[in-house]
Amino acid sequence: MNVTRYSYLSFLLLFALMVAPGLVRAQDAPSEQVLAGEKLYKSNCASCHKLNAKLIGPALEGVESRWAEQADHDGISGREWLKRWIKNWQDPVNAGNPYAVSMQNYDASAMTQFPALQDADLENILAYIAYGPIGSTGPTGPTGPLETAENPYTAYMLWGLLILLVVVALVLLRVSNLLNRLVLEKAGEEIPAPVPFWKNKKFRAALTLLIVIYIGNATVTGAIDLGRQQGYMPEQPIKFSHELHAGINKINCQYCHSSAAESKHSNIPSTNVCMNCHKGIKGDDPKNGKYGKLEISKIYAAIGFNPFSGQYFEDYANQEKSYIDSIFTVWLSDSKVKATDKDVEAVLAQVNKPIEWTRIHNLPDHVYFNHSQHVTAGGIECQTCHGPVETMEELYQFSPLSMGWCINCHRETEVKFNQNPYYETFQVYHERMKEGEMKNVTVEKIGGLECQKCHY
Ligand code: HEC
Ligand code: HEC
Ligand code: HEC
Ligand code: HEC
Ligand code: HEC
Ligand code: HEC
Incomplete structure (x- = not known):
């Protein structure tokens, strides 16, 4: 043998x-209930909730046990209150359920109400949340921060x-x-x-x-x-909030990212742009601001602005460091949000140094991507590619930036063919459109799937 x-x-x-x-995936195959829950979740909840990270509402992973442990009230179980929250969040709040009352202030925007959801629907949704994301949609799937379920x-x-x-x-x-x-x-x-x-x-x-x-x-x-970092959300040197600036204060994206419409690259605004407003908004208003003076002072330290006098320091680069440090230390000493030693250090570390934002989106070098082509010629909204930026307290990469993502959109999206003089050269298409043989021209038809258009 x-x-x-x-x-x-x-x-x-x-x-x-x-x-x-x-x-191999760790999960058992999803049950009928989970699949039904997924459908409901995707159509009703996914715009505001992710399972494993904050979006507009909190991450929903483990929500059942949170409520079971913390939200019993008035002889009714936390789980029952949870279902009542999903249907109409005001119901547990009005009933004075302390957990619901505290949850109510989680975000400035309120959750939608879903009076039409039946008890079985609620059970299905909870089953899906408990099960977790089903499979992976892959690079060409619908966009949205990646959720993996590796165990x-x-x-x-x-x-x-x-x-x-x-x-x-x-x-x-x-x-x-x-x-x-x-x-x-x-x-x-x-x-x-x-x-x-x-x-x-x-x-x-x-x-x-x-x-x-x-x-x-x-x-x-x-x-x-390579280069796929969907959901990437690095910590930034200043807690700059897009939600506060672009959302609540409705500042136009292009006020800060002015080159997105005109050139290949979009830009990160310079500190001078921040100063257009922050000469006046110093973080010393006791009514407003989450961080008091702590974060805005970093802008001043970087650019050399004396918040007491409202003037720029003269010859900032050659000022005695101890003098500058003492000014910022005193300025921070009566911040509404109390400055710890670490907070003061963080501001002093920024003295006379440019603010180094961490880059989030980054295509590989062999790919050619042009902003103005998409924003100006294509008329595509920033949010189509970058997601609901105006709701992001911290910015993250919303789309996969994979080849499949670019190509899918080029297959599906029509170019503004008749409005754009650049396309006058495509005479055949114009004629066929006039004769009604062709209803629209997608990016694919003007060559948007050719390798050399996107690759150097
Ligand atoms: C328009 C955005 C929006 C939609 C749509 C939405 N939610 Fe919410 N949800 C929120 C916000 C915001 C909160 C936090 C409470 C607040 O600030 O009002 C929240 C809170 C919750 C909570 C409490 C979380 C916790 O940690 O205790 C649950 C549970 C919840 N939502 C479930 C759902 C479900 C299920 C759906 C879909 C049927 C849904 N939400 C749809 C915005 C939304
Ligand atoms: C007040 C100025 C300001 C406004 C208004 C603003 N942004 Fe920004 N944006 C910044 C700053 C500063 C950064 C770098 C810090 C960060 O990533 O949060 C940034 C980063 C970004 C990035 C990530 C760049 C990277 O590193 O890859 C994108 C995408 C973006 N902004 C899109 C938008 C969109 C879309 C809007 C409008 C809805 C907008 N921004 C409005 C200042 C602004
Ligand atoms: C067009 C005006 C404008 C510009 C430009 C602007 N901001 Fe602001 N910023 C505001 C307003 C308004 C607030 C809210 C102030 C408040 O609530 O008291 C704010 C608040 C802040 C806060 C404090 C947040 C808090 O909750 O404590 C920080 C930090 C900040 N901005 C950073 C920046 C940075 C960095 C830039 C430049 C990239 C910038 N801002 C550009 C208008 C602006
Ligand atoms: C068709 C999709 C698309 C649209 C529309 C779009 N972007 Fe981008 N954006 C991208 C991609 C892809 C990158 C990464 C580019 C790179 O790495 O070279 C990016 C990168 C950025 C960056 C980082 C700097 C840079 O150029 O690499 C900023 C800031 C930015 N976008 C802002 C905006 C703003 C503001 C708008 C709207 C005016 C906008 N984008 C519209 C896809 C898009
Ligand atoms: C949201 C849809 C969308 C996405 C995503 C998108 N594009 Fe486009 N792209 C367009 C549209 C629309 C046009 C046509 C613009 C015009 O009218 O000239 C275009 C045109 C182009 C062109 C010029 C094509 C030609 O034949 O002249 C290139 C190159 C290009 N895109 C590269 C990319 C790359 C690289 C990516 C991914 C990183 C990408 N695009 C992602 C919609 C998109
Ligand atoms: C609409 C734009 C676009 C077109 C057209 C395109 N590519 Fe790509 N390609 C990309 C982007 C974006 C990436 C980067 C993907 C990533 O980082 O994951 C990429 C990556 C690649 C890679 C590297 C492997 C990888 O997954 O990172 C290869 C090889 C490649 N492309 C080959 C081709 C070939 C061959 C063609 C023609 C049939 C082509 N591409 C057409 C946008 C495009």
């Missing part, structure tokens, strides 16, 4: 397992199994050697010196193959992920 065959089998299994962690335990289990199999394979190899020796001994033949398993040729070949496949798999997976 040839025992080594079993070791090949083990290697095959091994290989399957090494590749498997990337393919780390599955990966651990698979790695555990893998180690077990390696051990089994080694034992089998050993047994196979022993058996061979026994056979030879019986036949009275000469017994070759035992070969340790790591010198065994077949073992080496199999190991090499495994490593090659593993590295290949990792490289391909890594390459596909």
